[in-house]
Amino acid sequence: MSARRTGPTAKTLAAFADARSRHFAPSELAAMLAVFGKPRRTSFRVNAMRATDAAAVDGALAAVRQRLSELHARNRDTVRIRRCAWNSHAFQLSDPSVRARQLMDLDAHARGLLHFQSLSSMIPAACFDPSPLVGPASGGADAAGAQPRWLLDMCAAPGGKTTQLVEAFAARTSNVVVANEIHPLRIQRLERNIAALVPEPVRPRVHQVLGDGRRLAVAAHGADPAAIAQSKLPRLMDAILLDAPCSGEGTFSTLEPQTIAVWSLDFVAKMQRLQRQLLDRAFHLLRPGGQLVYSTCTLGPEENEANIEWVVGQHPSLEIAPLHLDLADPAINGGLANFRPAGGPSLGSRSGLPLHLALRVLPTAEYEGFFVCRLVKRAA
Numbered sequence: 001m002s003a004r005r006t007g008p009t010a011k012t013l014a015a016f017a018d019a020r021s022r023h024f025a026p027s028e029l030a031a032m033l034a035v036f037g038k039p040r041r042t043s044f045r046v047n048a049m050r051a052t053d054a055a056a057v058d059g060a061l062a063a064v065r066q067r068l069s070e071l072h073a074r075n076r077d078t079v080r081i082r083r084c085a086w087n088s089h090a091f092q093l094s095d096p097s098v099r100a101r102q103l104m105d106l107d108a109h110a111r112g113l114l115h116f117q118s119l120s121s122m123i124p125a126a127c128f129d130p131s132p133l134v135g136p137a138s139g140g141a142d143a144a145g146a147q148p149r150w151l152l153d154m155c156a157a158p159g160g161k162t163t164q165l166v167e168a169f170a171a172r173t174s175n176v177v178v179a180n181e182i183h184p185l186r187i188q189r190l191e192r193n194i195a196a197l198v199p200e201p202v203r204p205r206v207h208q209v210l211g212d213g214r215r216l217a218v219a220a221h222g223a224d225p226a227a228i229a230q231s232k233l234p235r236l237m238d239a240i241l242l243d244a245p246c247s248g249e250g251t252f253s254t255l256e257p258q259t260i261a262v263w264s265l266d267f268v269a270k271m272q273r274l275q276r277q278l279l280d281r282a283f284h285l286l287r288p289g290g291q292l293v294y295s296t297c298t299l300g301p302e303e304n305e306a307n308i309e310w311v312v313g314q315h316p317s318l319e320i321a322p323l324h325l326d327l328a329d330p331a332i333n334g335g336l337a338n339f340r341p342a343g344g345p346s347l348g349s350r351s352g353l354p355l356h357l358a359l360r361v362l363p364t365a366e367y368e369g370f371f372v373c374r375l376v377k378r379a380a
């Protein structure tokens, strides 16, 4: 860490570096701390629910290109739009000085053709095994005679991942997505994003719930759509995304000191308690055979591997499963297994759990730090 920094941010970062020196190699930690001081490249995805053909995708990209050339009128070749290696609808700008807010007034954004979202944040919703959700062909159509599948996004606002789930698993099927969020102001952003990105005919199958994920329950007497708004789900879920509230170590930025200010090991412990309650609830809401993706944008094992070990210990019918995503991107710095909490044995090696199947993305100029793990509940 730079010795020149002073003040509360520097103190908090020093405490973070001290805690994480038990888990990361010195070179990894130094790289992270350097990245925290630099702007991350802006990324976005083209919304395939609105941009339904190649011409519409090209039109949305042309609008971004036009704005970039206006922003860089004197040197128009310097900002490139790079296509993401593992998501053909995701893009990142080569110049980290261009901020999303400089593009948000584009008509293509207002019309829901573009959504600004970090590349790491696009990973979790893409990790589900699609075949039980949209049929073995994964072509988007319902498997013949299949009942609608139900998906739950437990901590949904502002809705980047909810709208990805809708795009992948509901827009071309009769599936249903329930998006739950506890924060009344944040649910307004969720509503706005759903309204912008999800076409009218699909929206009745996207339910927004203002509630505590820890109190979601399955209604005793089955389907009553009106009860969903009161946190009563009509049935067990086929798939759950738990993108948990966390201490946010992967998004630290000294350019935005508020991302760091709240961090402490006490805060990490508080987040861990909340995450375990949410994980436990997710287990009870998942049908046997269903899948759960757990993700955080933090780096420490307390909120990641240790939670996976805990929930599998509590509920041995849960199994860690491979992610259904080939992350062929050299910018991803991932998959660290065998974390060692201070003084303890390596996580995973103690329990024999295949924690190497989870993904950890270390923060870079392209990616926020992230953790993703997929679990499957064995059918009884």
Ligand SMILES: C[S@@+](CC[C@H](N)C(=O)[O-])C[C@H]1O[C@@H](n2cnc3c(N)ncnc32)[C@H](O)[C@@H]1O
Residues within 6 Å of the ligand: 121, 154, 155, 156, 157, 158, 159, 160, 161, 162, 180, 181, 182, 183, 186, 211, 212, 213, 214, 243, 244, 245, 246
């Ligand atoms: C990491 S953010 C989710 C980001 C979101 N999945 C997305 O992709 O846009 C975590 C969210 O969980 C919400 N939250 C915190 N505690 C919660 C709880 N007990 N139940 C439901 N949501 C909760 C926070 O308000 C926050 O919006």
